[in-house]
Amino acid sequence: MKTTLDSIQARESQYVLHTYRRQPVAFVRGEGPRLYDVDGREYLDFVSGIGVASLGHAHPGLAAAVADQAATLLHTSNLYYHPFQAEAAARLSTLSGLSRAFFCNSGTEANEACLKFARRFWHTQGVSNRTSFVAIEQSFAGRTMGALSVTWDEHYRTPFEPLLGPVTFVDPNSPEALFAAVNDRTAAVIAEPIRGEGGIRPLPRAFSDAIAEVCRRTGTLLIADEIQTGLGRTGHPFHFQALGWNPDLVSVGKALGSGIPVGAALISERVAKTISAGDHGTTYGGNLLATRAATFFLEELMDRGLLDHVRSVGDHLERRLRTLALKHPVVLEARGAGLMRGVELRVDATPAVDLARERGLLVNRTNEKVVRLLPPLTITAAELDAGIDILDAVLAEVPAEVHA
Numbered sequence: 205m206k207t208t209l210d211s212i213q214a215r216e217s218q219y220v221l222h223t224y225r226r227q228p229v230a231f232v233r234g235e236g237p238r239l240y241d242v243d244g245r246e247y248l249d250f251v252s253g254i255g256v257a258s259l260g261h262a263h264p265g266l267a268a269a270v271a272d273q274a275a276t277l278l279h280t281s282n283l284y285y286h287p288f289q290a291e292a293a294a295r296l297s298t299l300s301g302l303s304r305a306f307f308c309n310s311g312t313e314a315n316e317a318c319l320k321f322a323r324r325f326w327h328t329q330g331v332s333n334r335t336s337f338v339a340i341e342q343s344f345a346g347r348t349m350g351a352l353s354v355t356w357d358e359h360y361r362t363p364f365e366p367l368l369g370p371v372t373f374v375d376p377n378s379p380e381a382l383f384a385a386v387n388d389r390t391a392a393v394i395a396e397p398i399r400g401e402g403g404i405r406p407l408p409r410a411f412s413d414a415i416a417e418v419c420r421r422t423g424t425l426l427i428a429d430e431i432q433t434g435l436g437r438t439g440h441p442f443h444f445q446a447l448g449w450n451p452d453l454v455s456v457g458k459a460l461g462s463g464i465p466v467g468a469a470l471i472s473e474r475v476a477k478t479i480s481a482g483d484h485g486t487t488y489g490g491n492l493l494a495t496r497a498a499t500f501f502l503e504e505l506m507d508r509g510l511l512d513h514v515r516s517v518g519d520h521l522e523r524r525l526r527t528l529a530l531k532h533p534v535v536l537e538a539r540g541a542g543l544m545r546g547v548e549l550r551v552d553a554t555p556a557v558d559l560a561r562e563r564g565l566l567v568n569r570t571n572e573k574v575v576r577l578l579p580p581l582t583i584t585a586a587e588l589d590a591g592i593d594i595l596d597a598v599l600a601e602v603p604a605e606v607h608a
């Protein structure tokens with residue numbers, strides 16, 4: 205029997221837990237920034253699996269490295285050494301300036317590790333009451349109990365309370381609120397340099413400076429959640445570098461494996477010194493396959509000009525989006541950095557996302573009214589133009605007002 209969208213949907217609705225509202229399309233193949241569905245229709249992918257397919261789809265070099273590793277040795281656990289963990293960790297250290305890496309399997313796990321390491325830091329020093337966290341409104345850190353506790357959206361949190369506490373969420377328009385929230389019980393401030401799921405919202409400069417200042421002044425640890433912003437996405441190795449932050453912990457994921465699941469917590473020396481064998485662990489984390497893929501991605505980023513490429517095409521994308529924002533009354537604002545962009549509409553973004561998909565462009569709705577663009581880091585200016593031309597036509601057709 206031929207596999208069709210209908211047959212896939214029918215089996216999923218019977219057997220897969222209904223935690224996702226999927227769009228009506230099933231993909232079977234990809235090449236660079238393009239995806240092909242079960243019927244052979246081509247799409248330009250400006251979602252990249254939510255910022256994951258950093259090298260595009262079916263990258264020949266990554267495919268060769270992964271196939272070679274699969275045919276050689278996939279996994280041995282953290283009971284033994286292998287060559288690729290140290291290789292990927294050394295590159296992450298060079299890129300971030302933090303001295304060590306702990307590998308895990310997702311962004312959420314990286315944040316979990318950072319939260320634990322922050323508490324461990326204070327515990328090791330005998331400061332047993334510095335256990336609370338300060339997070340930012342509209343933040344997203346993941347869905348496990350710890351990461352969920354520092355995620356802003358109440359819809360995600362409320363059904364699962366009580367969560368890890370205490371956590372104080374601060375309005376990023378109020379540096380004063382941050383200064384008031386950080387006290388002698390705060391283990392760490394956790395912040396995304398640009399809130400991704402929250403609608404591609406850069407932190408106001410005064411607030412971002414306040415984070416750096418309050419952490420420096422009080423010795424509070426800073427966790428930079430760079431799961432979406434990090435590893436070249438914004439045109440910087442890490443976006444905290446553009447903000448002048450000096451974090452003790454940095455969480456990464458998404459782009460690192462370009463589709464092979466891998467995350468990492470990056471750790472400053474002063475925190476690393478407080479952590480001992482047995483404090484944290486994972487069976488899969490940092491296995492040969494994952495860290496070989498991560499190493500390949502990091503080589504592309506650091507040695508083969510990918511970062512410069514993102515800066516140049518990111519500027520091009522910004523110019524195109526600025527023009528769209530001026531042209532279409534439905535657009536409230538275009539914002540972001542590098543290849544991490546959001547176009548906030550005056551209306552719900554669902555019709556625009558659906559229409560774009562029907563025309564062969566994949567974009568993502570986040571925070572209700574925001575069309576999010578996270579194309580592969582390898583995308584060319586011509587490919588960006590092809591996608592933005594589709595978005596341009598779509599925005600001309602989306603009503604600028606909600607009609608009752």
Ligand SMILES: Cc1ncc(COP(=O)(O)O)c(C=O)c1O
Nearest residue numbers: 310311312344345346400431432
């Ligand atoms: C900023 C940020 N933190 C954490 C996460 C969670 O990462 P993952 O879904 O890989 O567990 C995400 C995912 O969207 C994210 O964007």
